[in-house]
Amino acid sequence: MTPEEKKKLNQRNWALAGVLLAFVVLVFVVTLVKLGANVANRPL
Amino acid sequence: MTGQVAAFGAEGARGSLAGPSDYLALLKPRVMSLVVFTALAAMIVAPGALHPVLAITALICIAVGAGAAGALNQWYDADIDAIMTRTRTRPVASGKIGRQEALEFGATLAAFSVFAMAFLVGYVPAILLAATIAFYVFVYTMWLKRSTVQNIVIGGAAGALPPVIGWAAVSGAAFDPLPWLLFLIIFLWTPPHFWALALAGSEDYARAKVPMLPVVKGSRTTRNQIVVYTILLAASAVTPYALGFTGLIYAATAAIGSAAFLALSVALWLAPVDRERVAALRVFAFSIFYLFALFTALAAEKLIGLAPAEPTVTKAEQVVKQRLPGAPPASNW
Numbered sequence: 001m002t003p004e005e006k007k008k009l010n011q012r013n014w015a016l017a018g019v020l021l022a023f024v025v026l027v028f029v030v031t032l033v034k035l036g037a038n039v040a041n042r043p044l
Numbered sequence: 045m046t047g048q049v050a051a052f053g054a055e056g057a058r059g060s061l062a063g064p065s066d067y068l069a070l071l072k073p074r075v076m077s078l079v080v081f082t083a084l085a086a087m088i089v090a091p092g093a094l095h096p097v098l099a100i101t102a103l104i105c106i107a108v109g110a111g112a113a114g115a116l117n118q119w120y121d122a123d124i125d126a127i128m129t130r131t132r133t134r135p136v137a138s139g140k141i142g143r144q145e146a147l148e149f150g151a152t153l154a155a156f157s158v159f160a161m162a163f164l165v166g167y168v169p170a171i172l173l174a175a176t177i178a179f180y181v182f183v184y185t186m187w188l189k190r191s192t193v194q195n196i197v198i199g200g201a202a203g204a205l206p207p208v209i210g211w212a213a214v215s216g217a218a219f220d221p222l223p224w225l226l227f228l229i230i231f232l233w234t235p236p237h238f239w240a241l242a243l244a245g246s247e248d249y250a251r252a253k254v255p256m257l258p259v260v261k262g263s264r265t266t267r268n269q270i271v272v273y274t275i276l277l278a279a280s281a282v283t284p285y286a287l288g289f290t291g292l293i294y295a296a297t298a299a300i301g302s303a304a305f306l307a308l309s310v311a312l313w314l315a316p317v318d319r320e321r322v323a324a325l326r327v328f329a330f331s332i333f334y335l336f337a338l339f340t341a342l343a344a345e346k347l348i349g350l351a352p353a354e355p356t357v358t359k360a361e362q363v364v365k366q367r368l369p370g371a372p373p374a375s376n377w
Binding site for chain 1: 060061062063064067095097098101104164
């Protein structure tokens, strides 16, 4: 693999990591929104 | 040309020089922006309330779904994209991204967007999103595009569905009349928009053997059809106001915009052959502005509180009730 190809591969990997992280955050926030006030009211 | 054909057949990302921007280009971001915008406008005017986080999630799913359809289109059409001047720099056609890779990328994103829509937003918008992607890929790209002069007319249904998806994401309803009127507007807008572009670059389509109207029927027929569809578009654009779904801001935008669109179409119809390309590009450019203006007016009217209060209880319903006693309410159509 040439240095340019390695650089592009790194860029793709970081972009993919960013997208996956964004998706995890999105699912987490949507879960909070859907649970709403029930998060605070759940039995401990 | 031979080199390009060989290039887009090359597989394997490991030694690829494709960067994140090439993958973004694979999603056809300009098409995506129009799709997202029309869906957003429909979400704003739809009855009901959707949490902003869920609304943004729905828009992301629509954007990714549209992008996936674009990637699958580039996978299938790499051979003709490489021939046409307008499309030969696309990532697959230019060989930056392999065909197999584009197929896997597009199919993964398509599945991802539909499942995310189903589990995070709702099943009705998810089914509509899946239908839209399937129609664009299987019906338009794989079947109609290379086989009939009506390719973009029928295929336009895929591009017209996003307002229905956006509406369904908020209201949960798939068969309210207003989103289908918006569908009709985009459906009738598609032929003059694409035929104007095809007139300006008909040699491109002829070389690629894509049976666009100017290639198959010639310039005169295409210009006639553009005028006919623009008249139908103008009629459909004012219908939401005539049926009581929208207010005066939308009505004025639709009336003035449609008059200008029709004037440009007639100018193209009258243009001498040597001025045809310029006149066609004017129609094409204005058509984009027209659609943005129409949907901006629709959304703005609702946001500033000048839209009719009950978008689903309309003059149309009253007319039906008067004519058909016992007819169901409009919201159940």
